[in-house]
Amino acid sequence: xxxxxxxxxxxxxxxxxxxxxxxxxxxxxxxxxxxxxxxxxxxxxxxxxxxxxxxxxxxxxxxxxxxxxxxxxxxxxxxxxxxxxxxxxxxxxxxxxxxxxxxxxxxxxxxxxxxxxxxxxxxxxxxxxxxxxxxxxxxxxxxxxxxxxxxxxxxxxxxxxxxxxxxxxxxxxxxxxxxxxxxxxxxxxxxxxxxxxxxxxxxxxxxxxxxxxxxxxxxxxxxxxxxxxxxxxxxxxxxxxxxxxxxxxxxxxxxxxxxxxxxxxxxxxxxxxxxxxxxxxxxxxxxxxxxxxxxxxxxxxxxxxxxxxxxxxxxxxxxxxxxxxxxxxxxxxxxxxxxxxxxxxxxxxxxxxxxxxxxxxxxxxxxxxxxxxxxxxxxxxxxxxxxxxxxxxxxxxxxxxxxxxxxxxxxxxxxxxxxxxxxxxxxxxxxxxxxxxxxxxxxxxxx
Numbered sequence: 357x358x359x360x361x362x363x364x365x366x367x368x369x370x371x372x373x374x375x376x377x378x379x380x381x382x383x384x385x386x387x388x389x390x391x392x393x394x395x396x397x398x399x400x401x402x403x404x405x406x407x408x409x410x411x412x413x414x415x416x417x418x419x420x421x422x423x424x425x426x427x428x429x430x431x432x433x434x435x436x437x438x439x440x441x442x443x444x445x446x447x448x449x450x451x452x453x454x455x456x457x458x459x460x461x462x463x464x465x466x467x468x469x470x471x472x473x474x475x476x477x478x479x480x481x482x483x484x485x486x487x488x489x490x491x492x493x494x495x496x497x498x499x500x501x502x503x504x505x506x507x508x509x510x511x512x513x514x515x516x517x518x519x520x521x522x523x524x525x526x527x528x529x530x531x532x533x534x535x536x537x538x539x540x541x542x543x544x545x546x547x548x549x550x551x552x553x554x555x556x557x558x559x560x561x562x563x564x565x566x567x568x569x570x571x572x573x574x575x576x577x578x579x580x581x582x583x584x585x586x587x588x589x590x591x592x593x594x595x596x597x598x599x600x601x602x603x604x605x606x607x608x609x610x611x612x613x614x615x616x617x618x619x620x621x622x623x624x625x626x627x628x629x630x631x632x633x634x635x636x637x638x639x640x641x642x643x644x645x646x647x648x649x650x651x652x653x654x655x656x657x658x659x660x661x662x663x664x665x666x667x668x669x670x671x672x673x674x675x676x677x678x679x680x681x682x683x684x685x686x687x688x689x690x691x692x693x694x695x696x697x698x699x700x701x702x703x704x705x706x707x708x709x710x711x712x713x714x715x716x717x718x719x720x721x722x723x724x725x726x727x728x729x730x731x732x733x734x735x736x737x738x739x740x741x742x743x744x745x746x747x748x749x750x751x752x753x754x755x756x757x758x759x760x761x762x763x764x765x766x767x768x769x770x771x772x773x774x775x776x777x778x779x780x781x782x783x784x785x786x787x788x789x790x791x792x793x794x795x796x797x798x799x800x801x802x803x
Contacts, residue, residue, distance in 0.1 A: 391483070494542075498624050660764070
């Protein structure tokens with residue numbers, strides 16, 4: 357749970373120091389105040405301490421009461437706005453069951469607020485749960501990879517224009533293999549700061565020899581700041597062919613000191629000879645229908661559309677914008693023979709350019725869509741003074757590759773289905789929903 361900028365945090369801390377602590381018993385509803393030891397520490401362990409530890413990416417440690425106490429009011433503010441922990445998915449619309457969701461419930465957010473308002477009491481230290489064992493931020497999220505592809509280090513000067521290009525590396529396999537999980541990472545904390553994004557491909561040696569490696573290849577994975585690893589659903593995968601080379605299409609930017617960009621791919625394979633039933637596709641889709649036009653001092657909406665030509669199961673949704681990105685929604689527009697359009701919004705997420713998060717739908721809530729479904733991208737860019745990431749709200753901003761320019765599309769992960777598979781899975785889901793509805797009705801009657 358990373359709490360805003362350092363300056364904002366220091367300001368919040370000074371304000372908190374000026375406020376007189378309220379005794380733990382003075383709750384307006386008469387209930388005992390939550391305590392750090394019994395109520396707040398378990399929340400921090402589950403959703404915050406993976407980043408808020410000494411030596412990790414967060415600006416302060418939240419491992420002990422002494423460390424946490426000065427940040428009580430900042431925690432109340434940041435959790436109430438759902439800025440922290442970094443999980444910006446809208447909990448009020450669309451599909452709500454997602455994998456690896458670290459977000460807080462409304463009850464937990466209310467508990468943190470009541471604790472802060474009560475003066476952040478410690479409670480009985482014996483109530484603090486046993487400390488968790490955490491991986492380091494730069495450890496592999498997919499577990500120990502079966503193969504690591506290391507791209508050549510690239511020097512990034514202290515100052516200068518954004519850098520674009522391609523790096524090549526060997527793929528040490530002697531037979532075709534299917535990928536089960538894949539992760540891009542910067543191998544040093546310094547490198548992490550200069551990598552704006554990196555796209556990985558498998559390219560033929562013939563293309564490399566002809567100087568055409570940068571013109572295509574089989575897409576493997578995208579990386580941008582804060583991106584989580586990609587673990588494919590069981591029975592789905594991506595083919596990696598032997599004899600190819602890995603290409604990293606990079607976008608780097610200077611951060612005030614000379615830095616070496618060092619990027620590597622970690623890959624876990626299915627067993628040799630295993631062929632998954634479905635290929636897991638991932639593409640950047642639904643670019644705006646016209647170039648982005650974001651006037652000064654304006655929140656601008658834009659829309660993009662992509663049609664799926666086969667039945668599909670949608671696996672994941674990941675917004676992609678830059679500093680002005682505010683919010684993005686995925687609407688499904690279903691094919692219809694009549695005059696009435698049938699559609700639904702399945703996902704909305706606020707956007708923070710420091711956290712390019714992939715939202716993976718739970719297996720039983722992954723949207724099932726018929727052939728001809730249109731994916732509608734609805735998005736907003738905030739070029740006003742209220743956006744702390746807006747570099748100069750007095751100026752117009754449009755499309756571009758640079759960090760200071762804007763983009764607006766989403767990455768979608770999906771598998772294609774046959775018509776028979778689609779109808780079968782749709783029938784199975786409807787039956788599960790019917791049983792769940794009957795069970796809920798029965799429980800209501802018993803009450």
